Amino acid sequence: MQKENIEEYFEKLRYAILNGDSELARKIADTLREQGVEPLKVVNEAIKPAMDEMGKRYERLEIFLPELVIAGEAAQEVLNILLPKEGGESFIKGKVVIGTIYGDIHDIGKNIVAAMLRANGYRVIDLGTDVPPRNFVETAKKEGAMIIGISCLLTPSMYYMRDVISRLIDEGIRNKFYVIVGGAAVYPDWAREIGADGWAKDAERAVQLCDILLEKGHQLAKPILIGEWR
Amino acid sequence: MDLLFNILDKTLTGPPIEKHDFEFKLVPKTTKEVLKEYGLEKTFDPNNPINTDLSIAKEFYRAGYDLALRLGMFCPDTSRRVMFSDEEIKQALSDAPKEVSLGYGRDRVTIRSRRPEDRNLPVAEGSALGMAVSEEYFIPLCMAIAQYKVIDIILAPTLDTINGREIRARTPYETIMGMYEAKYVKEALRRVGRSGMPLHGVEGAPTEYAYMSGFLPGGYDPERTIGIALIPEPVILSYQIMHRVVTNHLICSPLEAGHMLNIGGYFGSPEGAVIGAVAAQILQTVSMFPTIVESTILDARYFSNTTREALWATSTSMQARTIGNQVMNLGITSQVSGPCTEMLLYETTTITIADSVSGVAIEIGTRPAACRYKNYGSGLENKFFAEVLKSSAKNLKLTDANEIVKAIIPKYEDKLKNPPKGKSFTECTDLRTLQPTHEWLEIYEKVWRELEDLGLPRWE
Numbered sequence: 001m002q003k004e005n006i007e008e009y010f011e012k013l014r015y016a017i018l019n020g021d022s023e024l025a026r027k028i029a030d031t032l033r034e035q036g037v038e039p040l041k042v043v044n045e046a047i048k049p050a051m052d053e054m055g056k057r058y059e060r061l062e063i064f065l066p067e068l069v070i071a072g073e074a075a076q077e078v079l080n081i082l083l084p085k086e087g088g089e090s091f092i093k094g095k096v097v098i099g100t101i102y103g104d105i106h107d108i109g110k111n112i113v114a115a116m117l118r119a120n121g122y123r124v125i126d127l128g129t130d131v132p133p134r135n136f137v138e139t140a141k142k143e144g145a146m147i148i149g150i151s152c153l154l155t156p157s158m159y160y161m162r163d164v165i166s167r168l169i170d171e172g173i174r175n176k177f178y179v180i181v182g183g184a185a186v187y188p189d190w191a192r193e194i195g196a197d198g199w200a201k202d203a204e205r206a207v208q209l210c211d212i213l214l215e216k217g218h219q220l221a222k223p224i225l226i227g228e229w230r
Numbered sequence: 231m232d233l234l235f236n237i238l239d240k241t242l243t244g245p246p247i248e249k250h251d252f253e254f255k256l257v258p259k260t261t262k263e264v265l266k267e268y269g270l271e272k273t274f275d276p277n278n279p280i281n282t283d284l285s286i287a288k289e290f291y292r293a294g295y296d297l298a299l300r301l302g303m304f305c306p307d308t309s310r311r312v313m314f315s316d317e318e319i320k321q322a323l324s325d326a327p328k329e330v331s332l333g334y335g336r337d338r339v340t341i342r343s344r345r346p347e348d349r350n351l352p353v354a355e356g357s358a359l360g361m362a363v364s365e366e367y368f369i370p371l372c373m374a375i376a377q378y379k380v381i382d383i384i385l386a387p388t389l390d391t392i393n394g395r396e397i398r399a400r401t402p403y404e405t406i407m408g409m410y411e412a413k414y415v416k417e418a419l420r421r422v423g424r425s426g427m428p429l430h431g432v433e434g435a436p437t438e439y440a441y442m443s444g445f446l447p448g449g450y451d452p453e454r455t456i457g458i459a460l461i462p463e464p465v466i467l468s469y470q471i472m473h474r475v476v477t478n479h480l481i482c483s484p485l486e487a488g489h490m491l492n493i494g495g496y497f498g499s500p501e502g503a504v505i506g507a508v509a510a511q512i513l514q515t516v517s518m519f520p521t522i523v524e525s526t527i528l529d530a531r532y533f534s535n536t537t538r539e540a541l542w543a544t545s546t547s548m549q550a551r552t553i554g555n556q557v558m559n560l561g562i563t564s565q566v567s568g569p570c571t572e573m574l575l576y577e578t579t580t581i582t583i584a585d586s587v588s589g590v591a592i593e594i595g596t597r598p599a600a601c602r603y604k605n606y607g608s609g610l611e612n613k614f615f616a617e618v619l620k621s622s623a624k625n626l627k628l629t630d631a632n633e634i635v636k637a638i639i640p641k642y643e644d645k646l647k648n649p650p651k652g653k654s655f656t657e658c659t660d661l662r663t664l665q666p667t668h669e670w671l672e673i674y675e676k677v678w679r680e681l682e683d684l685g686l687p688r689w690e
Contacts, residue, residue: 058494059531061493061494061499061531061539064258064494064495064496064497064498064499064502065254065492065494065495065496065498065530066253066254066255066257066258066496066498067258067498069254070254070255102399102400103398103399103400103436103437104399104436105462105468105470106462107462107463108462108463108492108495108496108530109533112494112495112530153462154399154436155362155388155390155397155434155436156388156397156398156399156403156404156407156434156436156440157398157399157436159396159397159398160398160399184360184533184600184601184602185360185362185601185602186602187602187603187604202531202532227648
């Protein structure tokens, strides 16, 4: 395929993702795969710029949660087509298991964080709301996740966050996963108290937190707190 | 009871839809369509955070009513939409109570439906809604709030422990907590000589366990307590919430049906949030038979309602709802800064004025630091909130309110992302007298002087 043509397809793909047009995104991905275009090139030159732009637009309130989610889904469709069945994981930043803890059915904060993580190159396994501690651990093990993200808005549900970490310790796998916590009820001292690896004040900072953990988490003292009140 | 059965039956028979499709596709698509059809896109004006054009508020009501008809609600337990006809909605709005009296003796209070620029005073509810408070400070904090006569009704904060035990959701600890919360808050009222004050609860109940136990004999008195059926997102009708509705129905207790709605969330823009809140008020009235309906429009970026976007959406939506029907509306102030800071009082001023002049019937006081920090609440910011609420209702027109809010917002908006944490209850309160510290009182006096200079008379 000619370089100009590839650029044209990348431009169309960015447009499809920005508009959450999964059907168009799939068609372009099929063409790019048939033409043998390197998946990494597609990720770096079309998907990542589009999702970065979506993240910035959300921060400026130019787009909203549904658009962010739908764009993330379109990007995911492209990755499903382009990435090889084996070794495809190397094209994503990391895998995050996320959910709202047991007893709590609030989910918009968790949904925003999940969407922002997807927009920034993470694969997110969203367990939904009212998730028992054991499900976080089992899913993280099964999916080979690097990070477990737990959200909570209600104080009486917050205690179950500790149970996730206790279970990891009991199974001897605490050092295999970074556990991050957030949500309206969750404060930095709580992250410290339960032995979490990080806390972030909002969705934008949650992405920064995951980036830091994956890049140099093993070198830093825990918990890493991003956006703490003065 | 037949009406309630009718609603429950609808959750079993409505059109099926998946949660993802309802929230991420149907809600945003329908909201955008309605905004376009009514010509309400891009009407948000950041330079005028309090809407002063009642004709546009009326149009937002018409659009929100239409949205309620088209969207219905979503039952996550059965994955079905719960739809209502125009006739059902009109009947429910007509049947909704227009006033209610609660409490005993000199503490008895009447909540009335209000309209924009209504000189009847709204009811001031003291609180630290959603804030975890240590067992040892729970009664003192409730006393510190209820000691001020300008506060008409109290909503407890969230108990952190009982007898040192963590209160875990869906366990018997939670069931015990419901009753303890009621007993503690009533004890606090007794100690400040306001035993007849109306109540609002069960505040700390994450599920129906604590909710039901809180209304058992010896707990919250059904005749003077407003129950809480707060849905996590607008237009979601879950069985967990319907348990509360049924409970209050069975014990003949007043009920608050409420929702939080995020700008940046499923309804999108500030304009989308306005019609979303109107639709949710209408749909919660027809589905939950409440005494009052709470709608809180938050800015998803900060979890507060003190940004320009949230203030405009809150004032416009409150005006739309109070012009469009006579349902009693409850508002909540939600701040990002903590106690003993000027910023907390500035934030409190803007959202309280917005609701008060736009027709709120009852307003809940402060949520310092978005209630993220344990014990970061005090009595004084609640007193300040109640004074601003009542003075605004008595003295301000919408145009005056807009000018004051415009002058106050620049004092804090650049700190919304990194707000001051402030001081905890014990750091800004003398625990022997429950009076604010000198430092906190000085801040309160300074901000009140500024408000007086801007044209808001001090409430005496």
